[in-house]
Amino acid sequence: MDLTPSLLRALTDGTFEAWVVAQGQPPFRRKQVERWVARAATDFEQMSDLPASLRATLKRDFALRSSRVIRHLRDADGTEKLLLEWPDGARIEGVLLREGHRRTICLSTQVGCAMGCVFCASGLEGLERNLRSEEILEQALRLVECLDPQERLSHVVVMGMGEPLANLDALLPALDWMASPRGFGISARRITVSTVGLPGAIRRLARHSRPYRLAVSLHAADDTLRARIVPVSRSTGIASLLEAVDDYFRATGRRLTFEYVLLGSINDRPLDARRLARLLVGRTALVNLIPYNPVPGLPYRTPAPTAVRRFREILEEAGIEVRGRKRKGARIDAACGQLRRRSRDGREILSTGGGVE
Numbered sequence: 001m002d003l004t005p006s007l008l009r010a011l012t013d014g015t016f017e018a019w020v021v022a023q024g025q026p027p028f029r030r031k032q033v034e035r036w037v038a039r040a041a042t043d044f045e046q047m048s049d050l051p052a053s054l055r056a057t058l059k060r061d062f063a064l065r066s067s068r069v070i071r072h073l074r075d076a077d078g079t080e081k082l083l084l085e086w087p088d089g090a091r092i093e094g095v096l097l098r099e100g101h102r103r104t105i106c107l108s109t110q111v112g113c114a115m116g117c118v119f120c121a122s123g124l125e126g127l128e129r130n131l132r133s134e135e136i137l138e139q140a141l142r143l144v145e146c147l148d149p150q151e152r153l154s155h156v157v158v159m160g161m162g163e164p165l166a167n168l169d170a171l172l173p174a175l176d177w178m179a180s181p182r183g184f185g186i187s188a189r190r191i192t193v194s195t196v197g198l199p200g201a202i203r204r205l206a207r208h209s210r211p212y213r214l215a216v217s218l219h220a221a222d223d224t225l226r227a228r229i230v231p232v233s234r235s236t237g238i239a240s241l242l243e244a245v246d247d248y249f250r251a252t253g254r255r256l257t258f259e260y261v262l263l264g265s266i267n268d269r270p271l272d273a274r275r276l277a278r279l280l281v282g283r284t285a286l287v288n289l290i291p292y293n294p295v296p297g298l299p300y301r302t303p304a305p306t307a308v309r310r311f312r313e314i315l316e317e318a319g320i321e322v323r324g325r326k327r328k329g330a331r332i333d334a335a336c337g338q339l340r341r342r343s344r345d346g347r348e349i350l351s352t353g354g355g356v357e
Contacts, residue, residue, distance in 0.1 A: 110162025165201035211252035
């Protein structure tokens, strides 16, 4: 295992500035290094505006990357997916999505997941560990490396493996670096954090200095059905969750997004749509309808197109804004957790190359 200190850790925990001073370098050298990091430099020798002696010292004292790209898949729709492995053997997935002028990276925050959502591949083997701040940031940089020279990152969504709000201590420093002029310089309104709904953590996020967008994975409008789909919700309940998200809206002014995965014949009935409409009417919110992306070994199926269409109509008739998420990367297991699971049970031949499968 490589024990060389991570440059990304030094950047996110604030110790790199002290290192620069200790080397007798002027403070602006830190900014130069961070600019190269934000450009997804993969080697210290690329940092051409640094003195050769400083590049050599950086190479001696820090590792620029810790992960290994186990698999890099590309779909014809422009979606790219990376399976990354850390020195301890932990594996996570990250996705780059292209749509129009948007270039969005989707990040994981944990190795596995403890939330137990019944339809999701990420949590089938439980939670191994949290990702550290520098690992979340490195994952983002690995995905930015996939962009062509003329492309620019426009959005960040934290919707990959794991429950982001269960790892806020690591997530927030990474996101804050991405949002800062020192990093990617992306507006907080273009960074979305997803959660299954942890009221206490939602309120903590509301108090944070940067008002990131919040997406709540709702999936049902009554406690009985939601507890069946999202078992962790048994300890909170929808009323408590909505109180927290209303507090978030009042604190940040950011429109809320409610993610709703449509499971065929389970939560896609007109009755479910009417319950959801009653729950959300009057709130400044968007509902993101997501037809289920099947996972091998799980009994759930994609809803019929007529069911999806009728569900949307009912919400729109109630005055609720609805967006239907397009399936992206279907040929490369783009739903979070699928590629990692295939690699672990031996059904995936791993390599560092890639292509449309």
